[in-house]
Amino acid sequence: MKKLLFSIIAMILFIPIQSRAENFTIRGDMGSTIRYELREQITAGTGIQKLILSFVTPQSFQSPTYQQSVRDVDLRFTPEPQEKKKTIDKRGNEITTATWTKPPDAIDVRLGFNTSSITKLETIHTDAPFPPGKFDENLKYYLKATEQVQVDHPQIQELAARLTKGAKTQFDAVQQTISWVVDHVHYVTPPVRYDALYALESGKGNCQNYSHLSAALLRAVGIPVRIVNGVTLNQPYDIAWQKGVLTFKMGQGRHSWIEVWFPDLDWVPFDPQNTQLFVSNRFVRIEIGIDNLETKNDGMLRWYQSKNSAAQPSLQETITADFLKDNVSMKGERQTYGPKNFLLTPNVKAEFKQIAVKPPPPPPLIPEDVKKELVYDTPFIFGNLAFPEGVDFAFSRTTAASGKDQFEMTKNFMVETAEYVTTNATQYAQVVVLRKPVLLKRVGLALHNFGGEGWLWVDVFEDDNGKPGKPLCTSNMVTLDQLSLKPGYRWQDFDFSRENLKLMPGSYWIALGFTGSPIVNWFYTYGKPVGPTHGTRYKNVFQENWSGALNYEFNYRVSGLTVK
Helix, strand or coil: CHHHHHHHHHHHHCCCCCCCCCEEEEEEEEEEEEEEEEEEEEECCCCEEEEEEEEEECCCEECCCEEEEEEEEEEEEECCCCEEEEEECCCCCEEEEEEECCCCCEEEEEEEEEEEEEEEECCEECCCECCCCCCCHHHHHHHCCCCCCCCCCHHHHHHHHHHCCCCCEHHHHHHHHHHHHHHHCEECCCCCCCCHHHHHHHCEECHHHHHHHHHHHHHHCCCCEEEEEEEECCCCEEEEECCEEEEECCCCEEEEEEEEEECCCEEEEEECCCECCCCCCCEEEEEEECCCCCCCCCCEEEEEECCCCCCCCEEEEEEEEEEEEEEEEEEEEECCECCCCCEEEECEECCCCCCECCCCCCCCCCCHHHHCCCCCCEEEEEECCCCCECCCHHHCCCCEEEECCEEEECCCCCCCCEEECCCCCEEEEEEEEECCCEEEEEEEEEEEECCCCEEEEEEEEEECCCCEEEEEEECCCEEHHHCCCCCCEEEEEEECHHHCCEECCEEEEEEEEEEECCCEEEEEEECCCCCCCCCEEEEECCCCCCCEEECEEECEEEEEEECC
């Protein structure tokens, strides 16, 4: 019995998390009229001698899949600066610089504009060959290596050559590369570094890392890529597919993506986190450059201060967007090839190699007589654990010295990605895939309490073909006043110790329940760093079928005891 028990546990330790190809070809269009406003409030400390703010005016842009038409741009400063000038840099960015030689105690800035934003996905035809031919001088700039895009590093060179080996079209080279990035980089914020090599070596990063790594790999094989900085809006959109609805949503805040040059298509946007050949019209394109050290002018704050002064200005940034019109009609078809993680693409007519994904074997069942012999004596913790705990997203910028008594505060990409999960109409559930037997003690959720009153709890469900099924048990109830009201997200544990619930290897679902009128957000991570792609579900409270799937993964932790 002991030998059999050891063999089964050894098999469990090496069970791969279930995964299948998640390449979706998308057809349809999205058309919106948006009123956008950026507001920055600066408080200057004592000892500040000179203060400089810069902003980039977004331009109209058109590509085969995405276009934005910007109008009615209005940039206002209160009070007015002593000096204000406009320049256009070498990349075509229109920059407004405002300078206060005698900074006031407080400065208020508002940048507003209207935009008609369209994403239209039809069949794309491209015959661009690979390796690519010669380029104009202005395109060669976007083949260069930089501090953040290490094109000439041996590891980058070797991987880029391996990924594109045998490709005859540029699209084939690009889709092989982007698919690899989607599957091998997990989203974290903030990362230790933002460059391509860090993302390659660590397998993690934020949107800057995704952009820099994708740019480095593609530039290494001669494909021009430029970095785009802009803003994503948190207006969700649905894609209908064979088994229900896929809902895609980004956090509202700063974002970095790329544009790839095709000789027969011109510049085409890609978001290396989960889309190729397009971005949704929830993206606002603002600034372009060779990397994120160059595309730093929008919202940059610089200042000079008196010697030995400890003063530092504070900056609060708020982004709002009103969708005056919003028409979305998108349909997706799941393919049998592609990456394990979500990758959306239009239908493309080009020669390319389909990336095959082998389905993993099912997890083994533990016989009933073996279950009785299991001894739960080893601490266990598992989940989507990485998130910026306790961060006040309204004041999340960092300061760097740029010279003697000179400092700068540039925009960052710390985006609050969270879902309001205590509505009266929608329920949310997150899958937990266990590879070891677990005696459940606690389930923790990354929550932010915004007020209200009531009770919270967590339900655990069996898995029913990739959706929550039969309920297993319920945690203790937690009153809302037990949650902190401080800014930021923190772990809130829900106790299951009285249940003596022993979970065998497999999939289970956790869902937040509530009563009363709590206002609580649950933090999520872009992509699926831990679980399967369809492992985040939602439904209307009056429905039984959890037909809605989300493109992100809630942050959770499951703790208890397991076997040695």
